[in-house]
Amino acid sequence: xxxxxxxxxxxxxQVEPLPPVEMGLAEALGCRLxxxxxxxxxxxxxxxxxxxxxxxxxxxxxxxAALPVAFEIPAGRIPRRLPPASVARIFTGAMIPDGAxxxxxxxxxxxxxxxxxxxDALPSGSFIRRRxxxxxxxxxxxxPGNLITPQLIALLSAAGADTVRVIPRxxxxxxxxxxxLVPIHQQPGPGQIRDSNGVTLAAxxxxxxxxLSSVASVADELPALRKALQHASSQADxxxxxxxxxxxxxxxxxxxLRDVGGETIFHRLAIKPGRPVLSARLGQVWVVGLPxxxxxxxxxxxxxxxPLGQRLAGNPxxxxxxxxxxxxxxxxxNPGDRTIFAPALLHPGRPVPQVTILPSKGSHDVATAARxxxxxxxxxxxxxxxxxxxxxxxxxxxxxxxxx
Numbered sequence: 001x002x003x004x005x006x007x008x009x010x011x012x013x014q015v016e017p018l019p020p021v022e023m024g025l026a027e028a029l030g031c032r033l034x035x036x037x038x039x040x041x042x043x044x045x046x047x048x049x050x051x052x053x054x055x056x057x058x059x060x061x062x063x064x065a066a067l068p069v070a071f072e073i074p075a076g077r078i079p080r081r082l083p084p085a086s087v088a089r090i091f092t093g094a095m096i097p098d099g100a101x102x103x104x105x106x107x108x109x110x111x112x113x114x115x116x117x118x119x120d121a122l123p124s125g126s127f128i129r130r131r132x133x134x135x136x137x138x139x140x141x142x143x144p145g146n147l148i149t150p151q152l153i154a155l156l157s158a159a160g161a162d163t164v165r166v167i168p169r170x171x172x173x174x175x176x177x178x179x180x181l182v183p184i185h186q187q188p189g190p191g192q193i194r195d196s197n198g199v200t201l202a203a204x205x206x207x208x209x210x211x212l213s214s215v216a217s218v219a220d221e222l223p224a225l226r227k228a229l230q231h232a233s234s235q236a237d238x239x240x241x242x243x244x245x246x247x248x249x250x251x252x253x254x255x256x257l258r259d260v261g262g263e264t265i266f267h268r269l270a271i272k273p274g275r276p277v278l279s280a281r282l283g284q285v286w287v288v289g290l291p292x293x294x295x296x297x298x299x300x301x302x303x304x305x306x307p308l309g310q311r312l313a314g315n316p317x318x319x320x321x322x323x324x325x326x327x328x329x330x331x332x333x334n335p336g337d338r339t340i341f342a343p344a345l346l347h348p349g350r351p352v353p354q355v356t357i358l359p360s361k362g363s364h365d366v367a368t369a370a371r372x373x374x375x376x377x378x379x380x381x382x383x384x385x386x387x388x389x390x391x392x393x394x395x396x397x398x399x400x401x402x403x404x
Contacts, residue, residue, distance in 0.1 A: 001270040004303070004339050010265055011279060011304065012319035015286065015311045017167045018237060024163055025156055028148045030209045031166035032314035037141045040160035042132035047096040049073075050127040054109055054117060055100035056087040058124040066116035073097065087117060096128055103127035135159060145314060167314030171213040173236035174201045175228055177244040177253060178292060179219040196366075197242040197297055201290075204301055205240070210309050220244060225256035233260075233285040237312055240305050243292030246276040253289050254278060262287060270380075272338040273363035274300040279308075286312070293363035299341050299375060302393055323377060323391035326355035331385050334378035343372035344392060355390055 020034030049055065060067065070086040073079045075093040082088055082099035090096070090103060101124045108120040134155075135141065141159055142152060148166065156164065176198035184194045195217050205212045213236045218228040225244070232239045244253040245267070254267060257280050265279040267289075273296040278289030288305040290297040310318035326346060334340045347354040357376050360368045374392040384390060 001268050001275070001338075002266050003270050007266050007269050007279070007304070008307075008319050011308055012311070014265065014281075015308055015319065017314040018170060018312050020165050021168050022163055023166050023168070025153060025161065028164050028166050029150065029153065031148050031169060033142050033144050033146045033148065034165045034167050034314070035144055037156060037159075037161040037164050039135050039137055039139045039141055042136050043134040043159050044129050044131055046131050048129050049090045049092055049094050049096065049103045050129055051103065051105045052091050053103050053105040053107075053127065054087040054119055055082060055090045055096055055103055056119060057082070057084075057100060058102045058122060058126075060085060061102075061104070061119050061121040064118070064121070066112055066114070066118045068116050087119065101125065101128075145316060167312075169209060169211045170237040170309045170312040171211045171235065172205045172309060173213050173232035173239045174198055174205065174215045175232055175239060175241045176201070176215075176217045177220060177225065177241060178217075179221070179250075181217050183217075197290075197292065197294055200294065201240055201242060201297070201301065204298075204306070208306055208309060210238075210313070220250040220252055222252055222256055222259065225252055226260050229256055229260050229262075229282065229287075233282050236285055238305070238309050239282070239285060239287045240301065241287065241289045242297050243290075245278045245289040245291060251276075257282065257287060257289075270338045271299075271303075272336065272340045274303070274341070275338065277304060279304060291363070294366050295343070295360070295369045296363040298369055298395075302375060302395060303341065321393075323393050324353070324374070325389050326353045326374075326376070326392050328384055328386055328388050328390050329354050329356045332357050332376070332378055332382065332390065333384070334380060334382040337380060339380060340378040340382075341375040341393070342378060343368050344374050344376040345371065346373040346392065346394075352389075353392075355392060 067087045069089050070083050072089040073094040074091050079095055079097035082097040088097055102122050104119040104122055110118040141156055176195050180192050181195040182188055182192050184199055188194055198215055198217055202212055202215050216228055218224050241253050244251045262280045262282040267278040268276055276291045277300040280287040290300045307318040343358045343360055345356040355376055358368050372395055374394045377391045
């Protein structure tokens with residue numbers, strides 16, 4: 001069987017970002033820039049006051065004489081030139097009038113009964129934001145691949161980039177397979193189970209910041225599976241199936257994919273849990289076939305489907321991420337012939353977290369998985385002592401550090 005690293009490299013070599021689209025800035029949060037946006041104005045567009053106070057000439061303040069207030073400048077008004085031997089009342093963000101070269105905060109002003117003001121002497125340029133000190137017109141505001149965060153939106157919006165060209169969020173279709181599945185609100189009858197995987201995968205898609213295009217459940221029947229795959233591929237960039245990828249008589253997803261023209265990239269890996277995982281290409285649509293056991297599905301989502309989706313969304317590092325190192329609290333061994341990805345707790349530590357591998361009853365143990373912060377990687381033959389380093393993949397999809 002193919003190993004984990006080879007499978008990830010196969011995907012890294014083949015998965016390309018989705019074609020760019022033009023998107024309004026408000027909708028682009030969480031997407032990645034596909035080209036460089038540029039400022040349509042200087043930022044600030046003029047010299048402006050940092051604080052409420054008085055615009056003045058620094059040279060006229062040295063004498064300590066009281067000066068008359070010639071006029072007032074609220075934000076948004078174009079001021080006239082400041083007459084000699086006078087000051088202007090000015091407010092935060094307002095334009096500095098010609099003739100003035102400093103702003104004295106109102107806390108440093110005294111107003112005698114005659115209405116003139118006494119101002120502390122300050123150096124020229126005090127409390128003034130200079131035109132274009134943040135960026136100048138036509139300056140680049142980001143580079144392709146940058147994640148559009150609220151902070152970046154602050155810059156883009158201030159500099160006039162109301163639309164941006166981005167890599168869109170991948171559309172993900174969830175396809176839960178199994179004739180035994182019933183909706184989660186329904187009490188299962190004999191031989192039936194609730195379709196918790198479908199609900200879980202939908203939640204993982206949303207947590208990752210992807211677009212959930214559809215969620216469906218389909219029986220273990222080839223005609224139904226073929227139809228469901230074709231329908232999902234018409235509205236998705238990535239299909240995440242769950243169940244039906246092992247070697248039993250009713251594990252029909254691999255055959256159904258072949259029947260509709262799918263090209264298998266890999267199927268069955270030397271990992272535990274999650275060995276039956278499948279990756280395929282159906283036209284321009286990627287497919288990740290996850291096992292039906294819920295912990296296996298969670299592991300394979302995190303290791304394959306999630307970074308594949310991130311790569312579609314324009315993250316060049318998503319399938320080449322470096323796991324986070326941690327220090328084992330207790331010994332850990334892997335005497336088997338598959339790489340283990342064990343549910344684990346991460347505890348704050350310096351310089352790296354402390355890691356406790358959780359005892360698990362198997363790939364059905366959702367109670368243990370619900371507690372886990374990460375997957376600790378135990379390579380074949382690993383025999384680690386407390387205090388040894390172990391590599392971890394965080395499970396907080398959507399926050400996992402694939403955003404370098």
